[in-house]
Amino acid sequence: MPRAEAAVEDQEHAITVHLDRLLEDRGMTLTELADRAQITVANLSVLKNGRARAIRFTTLTRICGVLNCQPGDVLGYHPREER
Numbered sequence: 001m002p003r004a005e006a007a008v009e010d011q012e013h014a015i016t017v018h019l020d021r022l023l024e025d026r027g028m029t030l031t032e033l034a035d036r037a038q039i040t041v042a043n044l045s046v047l048k049n050g051r052a053r054a055i056r057f058t059t060l061t062r063i064c065g066v067l068n069c070q071p072g073d074v075l076g077y078h079p080r081e082e083r
Helices: 003-010 019-026 030-037 041-048 057-067
Strands: 015-017 075-077
Touching (some): 019 030, 019 041, 030 057
């Protein structure tokens, strides 16, 4: 891996996931979202807990479709100094 890529890889990302808030607002459980979006609970849990390193557009599309929201409602950008 090139040095610049390794440096970026080691940095903590600044993306936050707002699934907890969205699910609460809609009175829905993670399991219900998983069933409706046809995504495993394990994958949604990794995303919800901020441990995901990437998200496919198809996954984001399914989440937004079920929750009737925009991608910006699911994800936020918060640089370290803002947290």
